[in-house]
Amino acid sequence: MTDMTTRLAGVEFANPVFTASGCAAAGKELDQFFDITLLGGVVTKSIMNAPRSGRATPRMAETPSGMLNSIGLQGPGIASFLEHDLAWLQARGARAVVSIAGGSVEDYATLAKELRGHPAVSMIEVNISCPNVEDRGQVFACDARASSGVVQAVRQNTAVGTPVFAKLSPDVTDITAIARACVDAGADGLSVINTLLGMVIDTTTMRPALAGITGGLSGPAIRPVAVRCVYQVHAALPHVPILGMGGIRTGLDALEFVLAGASAVSVGTTVFGDPGAPLRILDELEQALAERGIERLSDAVGLAHRPPVERVPEDPDPVGDEPVAAMSDSPDDSPSDSPFEDAFEETP
Numbered sequence: 539m540t541d542m543t544t545r546l547a548g549v550e551f552a553n554p555v556f557t558a559s560g561c562a563a564a565g566k567e568l569d570q571f572f573d574i575t576l577l578g579g580v581v582t583k584s585i586m587n588a589p590r591s592g593r594a595t596p597r598m599a600e601t602p603s604g605m606l607n608s609i610g611l612q613g614p615g616i617a618s619f620l621e622h623d624l625a626w627l628q629a630r631g632a633r634a635v636v637s638i639a640g641g642s643v644e645d646y647a648t649l650a651k652e653l654r655g656h657p658a659v660s661m662i663e664v665n666i667s668c669p670n671v672e673d674r675g676q677v678f679a680c681d682a683r684a685s686s687g688v689v690q691a692v693r694q695n696t697a698v699g700t701p702v703f704a705k706l707s708p709d710v711t712d713i714t715a716i717a718r719a720c721v722d723a724g725a726d727g728l729s730v731i732n733t734l735l736g737m738v739i740d741t742t743t744m745r746p747a748l749a750g751i752t753g754g755l756s757g758p759a760i761r762p763v764a765v766r767c768v769y770q771v772h773a774a775l776p777h778v779p780i781l782g783m784g785g786i787r788t789g790l791d792a793l794e795f796v797l798a799g800a801s802a803v804s805v806g807t808t809v810f811g812d813p814g815a816p817l818r819i820l821d822e823l824e825q826a827l828a829e830r831g832i833e834r835l836s837d838a839v840g841l842a843h844r845p846p847v848e849r850v851p852e853d854p855d856p857v858g859d860e861p862v863a864a865m866s867d868s869p870d871d872s873p874s875d876s877p878f879e880d881a882f883e884e885t886p
């Protein structure tokens with residue numbers, strides 16, 4: 539029907555639907571529900587150098603149309619990940635996108651070296667939403683220079699031909715400034731977006747619901763923010779591939795991200811309640827494209843950026859008037875009716 543293949547920085551994937559980091563571990567559990575090799579790729583939980591037990595519990599809380607988590611990057615460490623998780627994905631024949639996380643530029647460089655040239659690694663996603671232990675816990679992703687340092691270190695230690703995607707945080711004033719810094723530092727693409735920092739207070743205990751006090755907000759509640767971020771990043775850097783995510787629950791949700799400029803999407807929080815969702819979303823997206831007469835997924839990428847169709851005002855007196863075309867000749871006589879320009883002007 540529709541050609542669903544997608545290219546991310548020169549690497550081809552059979553389709554644009556991926557898991558989201560941290561929401562499907564390394565794919566083994568999801569594989570009990572559907573054949574994970576049918577996905578575009580499996581994005582693994584961010585791995586760090588050393589094993590980590592994560593934050594104290596409780597570390598999840600429900601929110602309207604979403605959830606809050608403060609897992610704290612629990613994981614087995616890179617050595618065990620390579621031996622068990624990546625080896626399993628390789629044996630299973632799935633496309634692996636390995637997400638890495640660290641507390642210093644050196645941590646990220648070491649992880650990249652460990653993964654360098656591994657045949658099972660289709661792509662690396664750099665989770666820069668981590669506190670920088672060398673800078674008072676300042677989150678890398680919230681600072682252009684810090685983001686750039688991490689991306690440069692990973693790119694330098696990653697094989698040519700393995701795309702490096704930097705995963706951006708929405709908790710910044712201007713996401714395009716961070717996006718540009720990452721691309722200038724060598725990122726081949728961008729993952730947009732990570733969770734938003736949030737908080738829930740339990741009104742019974744009258745204390746924060748999470749032991750970590752704050753947590754990352756995800757799910758449908760963040761989708762409009764995520765779509766806005768993808769749209770802005772694509773507008774600023776139209777040739778940079780984007781893996782879009784944030785509250786995708788249906789094929790039409792995924793289509794929104796594609797139209798905003800994403801060449802692929804990750805499905806995260808939705809799989810907790812509906813483990814089969816990624817495949818269903820892939821089917822629904824394919825159908826939605828076909829219904830719109832779009833033969834190739836790639837033709838839909840960024841389509842929401844095309845100029846608005848000129849609306850011709852209804853003519854109350856069609857006889858003896860100027861030709862309608864003349865009404866649109868002067869670009870300066872009225873404010874643009876583009877909802878996009880207005881949106882940009884209103885962005886703080």
Ligand SMILES: Cc1cc2nc3c(=O)[nH]c(=O)nc-3n(C[C@H](O)[C@H](O)[C@H](O)COP(=O)(O)O)c2cc1C
Nearest residue numbers: 558559560584607665731732756757784785806807
């Ligand atoms: C429980 C949980 C754990 C997550 N862990 C990671 C992680 O390890 N690394 C990362 O880059 N993003 C992590 N994320 C963020 C997701 O990958 C995704 O960017 C975000 O949740 C938005 O997508 P969604 O609304 O579809 O979940 C996590 C999200 C959740 C809900």
